[in-house]
Amino acid sequence: MRPDQYLEHIDFRATKKLDFTPLFADPKVFRSLVLDLSRPYREVAFDKVACPEALGFVLGAAVAAELKKGLILIRKAGRLPNVRQNVAVHQFTDYTREKSTFEVNKQLVSRGDRVLLIDDWVETGGQLKGLIKLLEKRGAVISGISVLGFNRISKTRRLADEYRLSSILDYQLHGQRDLSKRLDQR
Numbered sequence: 001m002r003p004d005q006y007l008e009h010i011d012f013r014a015t016k017k018l019d020f021t022p023l024f025a026d027p028k029v030f031r032s033l034v035l036d037l038s039r040p041y042r043e044v045a046f047d048k049v050a051c052p053e054a055l056g057f058v059l060g061a062a063v064a065a066e067l068k069k070g071l072i073l074i075r076k077a078g079r080l081p082n083v084r085q086n087v088a089v090h091q092f093t094d095y096t097r098e099k100s101t102f103e104v105n106k107q108l109v110s111r112g113d114r115v116l117l118i119d120d121w122v123e124t125g126g127q128l129k130g131l132i133k134l135l136e137k138r139g140a141v142i143s144g145i146s147v148l149g150f151n152r153i154s155k156t157r158r159l160a161d162e163y164r165l166s167s168i169l170d171y172q173l174h175g176q177r178d179l180s181k182r183l184d185q186r
Contacts, residue, residue, distance in 0.1 A: 001029065001032040001033075001036065003168050003169050006029070006033065009022045009026065009029050010022065010023065016096075018121065020055055020120050020148070021055070023148075024058060030062070033059070033148065033168075034059070034063055035066070037059060037063050037146045037147075037148070037168070038063050038066045038067055038146070040164075040166040041067065041116050041143070041144050041146060044116070044143055044144055045114060046069065046143035046144065047113050047114045047115065048064075048070040048071065048072050048108075048113055048114075048115050049063055049064035049069050049072070049117075049118055050071075050072040050074060050104075050109075050115045050117050050131065050140075051071070051072070051073065051117070052074045052075075052076075052119060053074070053075055053079070055120040056118060056119045056120060059119070059120060059148070060119075063118050063146070067116075069116070072109060072115065072135075074103070074104050074134065075103050075104070076101065076103070077089070077101035077102070077103060079103070086105060086107065087104070087105065087106065088103065088105075088134060088138050089101055089102070089134075090102050090133050090137060091130075092126055092129060092130030094124075094127050094130075095123040095124045095126055095127060100127070100130070102134050104134060104138070106138065109138040109140050110138075110139065110140075111138070111139030111140075112139060112140075112141065113138075113140045114140070114141050115135055115140045115142055115143060116144045116145070116146065117131055117132070117144070117145045118145075118146050118147070119131070119145075119147050119148075120148050121149040121150075122147050122149065122150045122151060122156055122159070122167070123151050124155050125155050125156040125158075125159050128147075132159075143164065144164040144165070144166070145159070145163050145166070146165075146166050146167070147165075147166075147167045148168050149167060149169040149170075149171070150165065150167035150169070150170055150171075151171055151172065151173055152171070152172045153172055
């Protein structure tokens, strides 16, 4: 699918965050999205796919199944049904400028694991930086990052320069975005 065709399946009437769930309703669109997220990493050596909740779970699980890799689900604070000493934690500032925390079961990430990160959208890079720090603190190596949308601004530039990052929809928008308008209709 052409990148701009995905915009037709995103609900831009949202108030705080775009609604990507319509991308999953049409099996052809969803399949195309999974293939487009996977394609740049078919020949890249990595062991596992890691993804944050909530929509990252949908995309990450589908990409992991497509590429026949293990899956690491990264949860928000307090959601892991595990003993606290078995949980690795990292606090970060998200795209809303709020403090947030990611957690992962320590047994799922080993030193030297090569990981492909999958997520839906990178607006300011805060959440993605939090994911990277959490995994790297556990000794993982980030082999790549694949996302649907990536805002290429100064805040996110280091991520694109330092890591192998691919996105389906690239854009550049400073400041607050009008969520009621498509990216191609500013």
